[in-house]
Amino acid sequence: EDQVTQSPEALRLQEGESSSLNCSYTVSGLRGLFWYRQDPGKGPEFLFTLYSAGEEKEKERLKATLTKKESFLHITAPKPEDSATYLCAVHNTDKLIFGTGTRLQVFP
Amino acid sequence: DAMVIQNPRYQVTQFGKPVTLSCSQTLNHNVMYWYQQKSSQAPKLLFHYYDKDFNNEADTPDNFQSRRPNTSFCFLDIRSPGLGDAAMYLCATSAERLITDTQYFGPGTRLTVL
Numbered sequence: 001e002d003q004v005t006q007s008p009e010a011l012r013l014q015e016g017e018s019s020s021l022n023c024s025y026t027v028s029g030l031r032g033l034f035w036y037r038q039d040p041g042k043g044p045e046f047l048f049t050l051y052s053a054g055e056e057k058e059k060e061r062l063k064a065t066l067t068k069k070e071s072f073l074h075i076t077a078p079k080p081e082d083s084a085t086y087l088c089a090v091h092n093t094d095k096l097i098f099g100t101g102t103r104l105q106v107f108p
Numbered sequence: 109d110a111m112v113i114q115n116p117r118y119q120v121t122q123f124g125k126p127v128t129l130s131c132s133q134t135l136n137h138n139v140m141y142w143y144q145q146k147s148s149q150a151p152k153l154l155f156h157y158y159d160k161d162f163n164n165e166a167d168t169p170d171n172f173q174s175r176r177p178n179t180s181f182c183f184l185d186i187r188s189p190g191l192g193d194a195a196m197y198l199c200a201t202s203a204e205r206l207i208t209d210t211q212y213f214g215p216g217t218r219l220t221v222l
Contacts (some may be wrong), residue, residue, distance in 0.1 A: 036213075041202075043216045
């Protein structure tokens with residue numbers, strides 16, 4: 001069964017303390033891996049799409065990387081406004097399958 | 109700005125009383141999706157429309173139905189809401205049904221069932 005697992009479930013960081021979020025997946029035929037940010041009570045906001053192992057994408061303090069088994073979302077020098085739930089999703093041959101997310105809190 | 113709009117943002121209904129949630133989009137995308145997301149859980153796909161072609165997920169309860177009268181609008185009807193249907197309902201769109209296409213989400217409708 002296709003599955004997406006994100007870790008840790010929750011992460012507390014001090015402002016400026018860099019870290020990484022993990023998304024591991026098992027899917028029969030990866031067609032794309034997506035990262036979304038979701039603020040409380042809002043819909044997911046698209047961040048990145050990665051299609052092949054070795055691919056990397058960056059946006060401000062965020063950098064996403066992809067291997068054959070997992071993806072990392074690296075957060076460099078986070079700020080309090082980066083606090084949110086980060087969702088990972090993979091597209092198999094049929095649909096988008098989401099993980100349950102990592103809830104990130106960044107304290108000043 | 110092109111976007112996905114959901115109304116209302118918050119909906120309260122009574123057990124068993126039909127409710128309709130609305131989604132509209134200005135992206136002119138062909139595909140519209142409805143997801144259900146319960147607290148601290150992953151979004152779960154209920155169904156999607158590719159143009160006028162309706163596609164239901166196998167495990168979506170019969171209590172949930174959808175209508176897409178035109179390209180811009182899509183509705184989620186819950187015929188007889190139960191307490192277990194309380195959740196955030198997310199509408200999303202993508203340009204095509206290509207499996208590499210990005211899905212863009214609306215702000216969601218939080219449904220409360222009393």
